[in-house]
Amino acid sequence: MNIRKMNGNTLEVYENDNLVFSMHEKKEKDFITVEVSGEINNDVAHEFEDEIMALISVFNKVRIDMGNVVYIASLAMKSLLSIQQIIDEKQNSEFVLTNLSPAVRENFELSGLLDILCIEE
Numbered sequence: 001m002n003i004r005k006m007n008g009n010t011l012e013v014y015e016n017d018n019l020v021f022s023m024h025e026k027k028e029k030d031f032i033t034v035e036v037s038g039e040i041n042n043d044v045a046h047e048f049e050d051e052i053m054a055l056i057s058v059f060n061k062v063r064i065d066m067g068n069v070v071y072i073a074s075l076a077m078k079s080l081l082s083i084q085q086i087i088d089e090k091q092n093s094e095f096v097l098t099n100l101s102p103a104v105r106e107n108f109e110l111s112g113l114l115d116i117l118c119i120e121e
Contacts, residue, residue: 002047003015004047011023011024013044013047020038020039021069022038023036028063031059032058034051035067035068038069045075048076049076049083056095060090062087064096064098069104077108080117081113081116084117095118096119097117097118098119098121100121
């Protein structure tokens, strides 16, 4: 069972008492920026998706910094695609992924998501 802990503006998700990933939120100009760290494996992909969905329900412009993500599972990548589709239907909305780590970039490239998602370097 996964355990979620809030530490200020940071969500930490633990699996068997080990920190799997964290998400730190900060407001920057027109965007809410979320810095994600760790592994987004299939066991925690739903927590990741739930948090991003909550953000896009409140904010029109969401930026996800993935520079410290060491692994992203296919289920989490599918979540990002679903989120992008929702954003595409909303007016004046943006969903941007930034600073992809080499491992994440490779997974996105192999899956074809580099051409579908909005990605900034």
